[in-house]
Amino acid sequence: MDRTGWIGVTTCAVLLVLWYTLVLPKTLPKPTPGGVKAPVATAPADAKAPETFVGTANKPADPGKTFDLATSRATFTIASRGGGISTASLKDFKRTMGSEAPLVLNEPNRGTGLTLPIGTLGLGSGAFEDTVYQAEEKADGIVLTGTLGNGLKVVKRFATLPSPEDKAGQPNDPTGHLVSFQLRLENTGKEPLPVGRYSVYGGAMATTHTRGQMDTGFFWKQGNFVFKRVDWLKGFLFRPDRESYESEAKHLDWAGVKSEYFTLITRPLEHRPGKIWARRFATTIEGEEEQSIKMQTKGIECALGLPPDTLAPGETRVFDYEIYMGPKKFALISQLPDGQRAAMGYDKVPMMETLFGWIIKPLAQLFVTLLTTFNGWFGNYGVAVLLLTVVVRAIMWPLHAKAHATSKQMAQLTPMLNELRAKYEDDPQKMQQEQMKLWAEYGINPMGGCLPALVQMPIFIAYFRMLSSAVELRHEPFVAWIKDLSMPDTITSIGGFDINLLPVLMAATSYVQFAMMPKTGDKNQRMIFMMFPLMFLYFCYTYASALALYWTWSNLISIFQTYVLNKRPIPPLQKLRKRKSSWIERLHQQAEAAQRAQAANRTATASGPGTGTSSNFGERGPRNQKPKAPRRPKGKRR
Numbered sequence: 001m002d003r004t005g006w007i008g009v010t011t012c013a014v015l016l017v018l019w020y021t022l023v024l025p026k027t028l029p030k031p032t033p034g035g036v037k038a039p040v041a042t043a044p045a046d047a048k049a050p051e052t053f054v055g056t057a058n059k060p061a062d063p064g065k066t067f068d069l070a071t072s073r074a075t076f077t078i079a080s081r082g083g084g085i086s087t088a089s090l091k092d093f094k095r096t097m098g099s100e101a102p103l104v105l106n107e108p109n110r111g112t113g114l115t116l117p118i119g120t121l122g123l124g125s126g127a128f129e130d131t132v133y134q135a136e137e138k139a140d141g142i143v144l145t146g147t148l149g150n151g152l153k154v155v156k157r158f159a160t161l162p163s164p165e166d167k168a169g170q171p172n173d174p175t176g177h178l179v180s181f182q183l184r185l186e187n188t189g190k191e192p193l194p195v196g197r198y199s200v201y202g203g204a205m206a207t208t209h210t211r212g213q214m215d216t217g218f219f220w221k222q223g224n225f226v227f228k229r230v231d232w233l234k235g236f237l238f239r240p241d242r243e244s245y246e247s248e249a250k251h252l253d254w255a256g257v258k259s260e261y262f263t264l265i266t267r268p269l270e271h272r273p274g275k276i277w278a279r280r281f282a283t284t285i286e287g288e289e290e291q292s293i294k295m296q297t298k299g300i301e302c303a304l305g306l307p308p309d310t311l312a313p314g315e316t317r318v319f320d321y322e323i324y325m326g327p328k329k330f331a332l333i334s335q336l337p338d339g340q341r342a343a344m345g346y347d348k349v350p351m352m353e354t355l356f357g358w359i360i361k362p363l364a365q366l367f368v369t370l371l372t373t374f375n376g377w378f379g380n381y382g383v384a385v386l387l388l389t390v391v392v393r394a395i396m397w398p399l400h401a402k403a404h405a406t407s408k409q410m411a412q413l414t415p416m417l418n419e420l421r422a423k424y425e426d427d428p429q430k431m432q433q434e435q436m437k438l439w440a441e442y443g444i445n446p447m448g449g450c451l452p453a454l455v456q457m458p459i460f461i462a463y464f465r466m467l468s469s470a471v472e473l474r475h476e477p478f479v480a481w482i483k484d485l486s487m488p489d490t491i492t493s494i495g496g497f498d499i500n501l502l503p504v505l506m507a508a509t510s511y512v513q514f515a516m517m518p519k520t521g522d523k524n525q526r527m528i529f530m531m532f533p534l535m536f537l538y539f540c541y542t543y544a545s546a547l548a549l550y551w552t553w554s555n556l557i558s559i560f561q562t563y564v565l566n567k568r569p570i571p572p573l574q575k576l577r578k579r580k581s582s583w584i585e586r587l588h589q590q591a592e593a594a595q596r597a598q599a600a601n602r603t604a605t606a607s608g609p610g611t612g613t614s615s616n617f618g619e620r621g622p623r624n625q626k627p628k629a630p631r632r633p634k635g636k637r638r
Contacts, residue, residue, distance in 0.1 A: 063115065064132050067142050071160050073176025074325065083133040083144040083156050084117025084201065085179060088325040096286070097475050097484055105262060105325050106203045118264065118323060119156055119181055120201040122303050128201060151189025157182040174335045177326030183319040187311040195317060196308030199277055203264035205257040206283045206299030210291050211542060212260035215345065215469050218278040218302045220255035225342035230300045233280050244279040252276065253338050257300050261471040263328050263343055266304055269320040275305030327471040330368045346465050356458040363462035368470060375472070381485055382478025382549065389550050392463055393557045396456050400558070403453060404565045407517060409444050412573050433591050443576045464547065473546050482545050489545035500541060502548035507537035509555035516562045
């Protein structure tokens with residue numbers, strides 16, 4: 001870009017920062033006592049719902065009688081009201097840092113007080129049953145029996161699963177987070193009942209901190225994996241703002257909701273067609289209540305529709321499911337069937353998914369495997385992050401060296417390029433042609449510095465995505481003041497403002513890294529590049545300390561690599577001997593040919609019809625037509 005372009009980019013960046021800091025807080029609602037109230041959701045008017053179905057916001061918090069199903073990894077609480085899994089307490093994960101209380105999934109939302117057990121039957125968007133089931137504890141699980149107002153008898157059975165012999169006792173055995181769910185429907189009435197109108201509630205999920213919105217959303221798989229962020233329901237450009245979403249699935253493999261660290265997945269054992277339904281709701285995060293309201297933090301819930309069948313009087317249908325309630329730990333989820341490892345969502349990167357998604361996913365899976373391996377060696381995830389960063393930088397060393405060599409060559413041409421800019425200041429097209437010609441004369445590929453950076457981008461994104469969603473880093477300390485690698489490394493607070501050290505070190509090392517690079521481009525462009533560290537500091541100040549640690553350590557390694565490369569002698573510039581034209585030379589020749597053709601067309605148009613080139617005579621013009629023979633005077637024929 002020229003000077004005007006860089007000024008425009010800088011102005012937009014400054015305005016974005018000012019808007020985010022000064023304008024956005026004033027447009028958001030002020031914190032109100034008592035949390036956030038969810039909008040009242042009711043069943044559609046044409047659903048003809050039985051009286052036992054009520055709007056989500058009116059759902060009573062009383063779970064009725066409760067029963068526990070325990071495994072080595074979790075305790076699942078079964079509620080008689082609604083007939084489902086009300087909560088799952090994870091034994092391996094604590095609620096907060098330093099707390100002894102276990103983390104609870106699908107618990108009543110702190111901001112709204114909602115509670116819906118997984119397995120509750122629903123009718124479309126927001127209306128779910130309020131049936132109180134008769135519960136019976138049996139050797140093979142807990143059986144709940146109830147009858148809806150329209151004569152539909154419902155029997156639900158929940159049970160834990162035995163661990164396979166080859167995985168029993170292993171830390172990566174997912175069986176401790178699985179529950180089997182059997183739904184039995186019997187029409188005891190005299191009229192046929194459409195089964196397809198009902199859906200099975202799949203649970204609710206919210207981020208554990210206000211920075212985790214990008215990974216919070218709902219998903220389903222029908223051949224391809226589809227993930228929609230909770231913010232996707234918010235209107236954008238021509239897409240209207242909506243609270244709920246519904247879609248038909250011809251072959252529903254599984255569906256669920258997830259946050260940055262945890263997930264709920266419901267998998268039908270027999271894949272049938274059905275609907276996927278999801279709704280967002282306002283939520284508050286424990287310890288970040290005011291920030292949650294300021295940022296309008298949302299949670300997400302989903303449901304899986306039953307097949308579009310009809311139950312005749314006296315007919316019975318049985319549907320079997322398997323429910324996973326646990327961490328988004330790749331070593332666990334990769335053991336689940338039907339490709340449920342896709343729920344990790346490593347490749348779901350805004351604006352990058354289509355271009356780099358195919359390579360980001362396997363790279364991120366490799367990185368998280370190496371991370372856990374290094375932690376097994378040293379017993380510290382901070383050391384594992386440092387070691388993995390060394391591996392990644394070593395992989396990218398040839399690309400870094402190639403880009404640096406091209407930058408050195410470009411820097412040697414800077415005086416000549418400045419002369420061209422001064423000479424052709426009023427003719428940008430000619431200046432660009434002469435610039436390409438100069439690069440071709442010295443055999444310099446201007447893309448030599450860009451292509452290595454393009455190759456490095458998916459590696460960087462994969463590593464970044466892995467670290468930002470690695471539940472293994474949650475509540476893991478490193479050294480000194482870094483007590484939780486999943487949170488910012490706050491050392492103190494001054495006037496309510498947190499002082500985070502690693503982002504400051506990250507910006508400082510980025511500045512040194514930019515300063516050591518060969519001086520290419522004009523002064524304005526170099527000034528813009530030197531402002532980037534300040535922009536990184538602003539946008540990344542509240543990053544998890546693992547991400548800031550990686551970025552800072554990566555900058556230090558890059559500084560060392562650049563120091564080594566700068567010590568290498570700079571080869572003198574030499575013009576290439578006559579040889580076969582390179583692609584840059586051919587591009588230059590094509591540009592010159594196009595310029596000559598445009599000049600010829602302008603000359604022909606300006607000359608007018610007198611020259612015989614008027615468009616009225618077609619492409620060839622009258623100059624290529626045979627002249628007519630002169631007419632003889634009358635009376636002189638022989």
